[in-house]
Amino acid sequence: MRPTRNCPWNKCAFCSLYKGEKFQIRKVEEIKGDIDAVKRIEELIKEGSDEVNKVPRRCLTMVFAWVRSGKRTVFLQDSNTPIMRTSQLVEVIEYLRETFPAIERVTSYARSKTIARKSLEDLSELKEAGLGRLHLGLESGDDDILKMVNKGVTAEEHIEAGQKALEAGFELSEYVMPDLGGRELFEEHALNTANVLNKINPDYIRMRPLSVRKGTKLYEKWEKKDFQLSSPHERLREIKIMIKNLEVSAKLCFDHRLNGWRDKSGNRLFKVDYEGYELPEEKDLLLSLVEEGLRVDESHHLDVRKLKTPSL
Numbered sequence: 001m002r003p004t005r006n007c008p009w010n011k012c013a014f015c016s017l018y019k020g021e022k023f024q025i026r027k028v029e030e031i032k033g034d035i036d037a038v039k040r041i042e043e044l045i046k047e048g049s050d051e052v053n054k055v056p057r058r059c060l061t062m063v064f065a066w067v068r069s070g071k072r073t074v075f076l077q078d079s080n081t082p083i084m085r086t087s088q089l090v091e092v093i094e095y096l097r098e099t100f101p102a103i104e105r106v107t108s109y110a111r112s113k114t115i116a117r118k119s120l121e122d123l124s125e126l127k128e129a130g131l132g133r134l135h136l137g138l139e140s141g142d143d144d145i146l147k148m149v150n151k152g153v154t155a156e157e158h159i160e161a162g163q164k165a166l167e168a169g170f171e172l173s174e175y176v177m178p179d180l181g182g183r184e185l186f187e188e189h190a191l192n193t194a195n196v197l198n199k200i201n202p203d204y205i206r207m208r209p210l211s212v213r214k215g216t217k218l219y220e221k222w223e224k225k226d227f228q229l230s231s232p233h234e235r236l237r238e239i240k241i242m243i244k245n246l247e248v249s250a251k252l253c254f255d256h257r258l259n260g261w262r263d264k265s266g267n268r269l270f271k272v273d274y275e276g277y278e279l280p281e282e283k284d285l286l287l288s289l290v291e292e293g294l295r296v297d298e299s300h301h302l303d304v305r306k307l308k309t310p311s312l
């Protein structure tokens with residue numbers, strides 16, 4: 001569902017996802033109209049009605065897949081839907097849950113800045129209405145790096161947002177971007193990110209290694225050689241520092257293709273799994289995997305510096 005469209009910030013130096021697109025908060029009635037439309041399509045499918053042929057193919061495929069999967073989860077798009085007025089978002093979520101009582105989980109991406117600015121009461125209201133999981137783009141816990149990439153948020157605000165989200169009862173994923181400090185700031189990036197994560201203690205830490213996309217400010221810097229991407233082994237060394245310094249009870253996940261390191265047999269070094277590795281229990285296992293990756297020749301690992309069409 002898209003209660004909002006695009007990104008209200010749209011200035012991160014590494015991101016091209018919504019470049020040139022205007023941010024919009026949609027009207028509650030319009031969003032409810034989307035929910036009603038999904039319900040109607042579901043009914044047409046169940047009735048085997050010919051009317052279903054009038055539904056645009058893309059909508060039909062999406063609704064069909066969602067219904068067939070049990071209608072259990074919903075993701076609120078785009079990048080920062082919690083920026084909506086709380087009362088309006090509560091109305092949307094309640095309507096969604098009334099219309100589809102089988103829904104078990106509603107998730108949203110959000111900016112730490114927005115969550116830090118919301119009151120605990122507002123966040124608790126959203127939780128109560130049925131928003132259960134938040135994905136926050138931490139990227140880094142280092143203030144110099146956050147400033148360099150124009151993230152528009154400080155380490156302290158990341159901590160405030162994360163802690164508040166957990167206090168309101170959300171299940172929390174923090175997205176970390178290995179190599180965001182490049183060769184120059186890898187150590188600060190690793191140490192300060194671990195430090196921020198330790199203070200938040202989220203449920204999930206999800207690794208999204210940096211790739212520089214054409215059209216972004218970071219790409220320009222990289223082309224001018226003002227920013228240096230790390231090699232696959234250097235990235236692993238950075239991750240090793242972060243893992244060593246993590247003191248969290250969380251799951252660390254490498255659930256993205258850019259985590260493209262290989263083990264000695266040529267398989268993925270880290271499992272690509274939404275549940276990842278348990279910390280602290282599997283910390284030693286993770287560190288031994290990093291060591292294994294460091295013993296594998298660099299040419300076998302994914303090197304984003306060589307990607308022709310780097311993607312997020």
Ligand code: SF4
Pocket residue numbers: 007008009010011012015016017018079111137
């Ligand atoms: S990374 Fe997220 S907050 Fe930053 S511009 Fe992209 S979508 Fe917006």
